Amino acid sequence: MTASSSLTLGRRYSLEVIRAVRNGLLLDGGSLGDVLLPSREAGDLQPGDSVLVTLYNDGQGSTMASVKAPKVQRGEVASLGVVSTSKLGAFLDWGMPKDLLLPFAEQTGPLRPGGRALVIVTTDREGRLLASAKLDRFMKDTCNEFQQGDEVSLIAARETDLGWKMVVNNRYWGMIARKELRAPLKHGQRVTGYVQRLREDGKLSLSLNAPGAAKSDALSEQILAALEQAGGELPLGDKSAPDAIFDAFRCSKNAFKQAIGGLYKARKIVIEKDRIRLA
Missing domain, CATH: 2.40.50.140 (Nucleic acid-binding proteins)
Structure with a gap:
């Protein structure tokens, strides 16, 4: 069993089966006491077995266990x-x-x-x-936990005139500027992002674009996927207008040229005057 001091409702633990009772199996919940796993979820478990469960309250306030994995755990x-x-x-x-x-x-x-x-x-x-x-009440406005370029888990919480206010790793507030968005976000949408800048006031500026080589690789994969979806050819090239490139891939013309240059060297695409196509 997981150390009893760390057990808390709303999270998942591996608990040991103590004994069978009329309506299910009793699990060792440590300081929480015996925890019932109902018969409908007990399967072929026997005393001495360990089972991964989520702890929750039933309608009467008793602690129960379920083998179901919740969509969200406590603190998330x-x-x-x-x-x-x-x-x-x-x-x-x-x-x-x-x-x-x-x-x-x-x-x-x-x-x-x-x-x-x-x-x-x-x-x-x-x-x-x-x-x-x-x-x-639960999110902190400032943070010194991250370094520039760190990957973080983001949830879109509130749209503002400047962009989106984001929940960062379930603990902090951060901001993504509108110009950093590759596509519109939806309220509650979960995305992977990156720490763009550590501000002097401790607040987080975020980006959906990976830094450095990782960003270039992600853009290359995006271009290849777009080519395959479009039948192998796109009306974009190194002579295309910056706005047309940004509308398609939410990136600068320079980043686009670097990405298609790498794909050309890898012999994955052919670059023509006003278009690119799969090799």
Whole structure:
């Protein structure tokens, strides 16, 4: 069993089966006590076996286990679908047997079934799992954890006149300037990004473009994919207008020329006056 001091609701652990009971299997939850894995999920497990489970609360506040992997774990941010609403708040689908409550006090606007909410999974004062859409309480505005060029996980949280405010690694706020976007982002979209600049005030400037050689390789792959999708030929070349290149690949003309030059040297494409084609 994972060290009992680290066990917390809303996360996944490998726990040992203690014994079988009428309605399932009891697992060793350490300081949380015995945890029930219901019969419908017990399979062929026997006492002494270990099983990977997610810990959660049932409707009566008891700790339960499920072999299902949640869409988001405690301490993580995700866009979740609204299943239903009640006098308590909205219930969200997080991939577990019991839907996740987003109380009215933790909402930032009205929600309806079929809609979505960008939330973090957390707990209330009694330790019960819930969701919160008030991300400002959980995200830090400044950070000294990263270096320029570091790869980070991003979630699009809020569009502004300058670009998009992003959740960085579930812990920080960062900003992507509009000019850095290769394509429009959607609220709640998860993307891989990079630390573009460490500002003097400690805030993060972000980019979706990989630095250096990695950026060139990614653009080359993007060009090859576009060529294959277009039947092997694109009406773009080293004489094309910068705007046309940017509209197609969200990159500068110089970066485009470097990428197609590398593909030409690798004998993957042929460069003509006003177009490129697969070799």
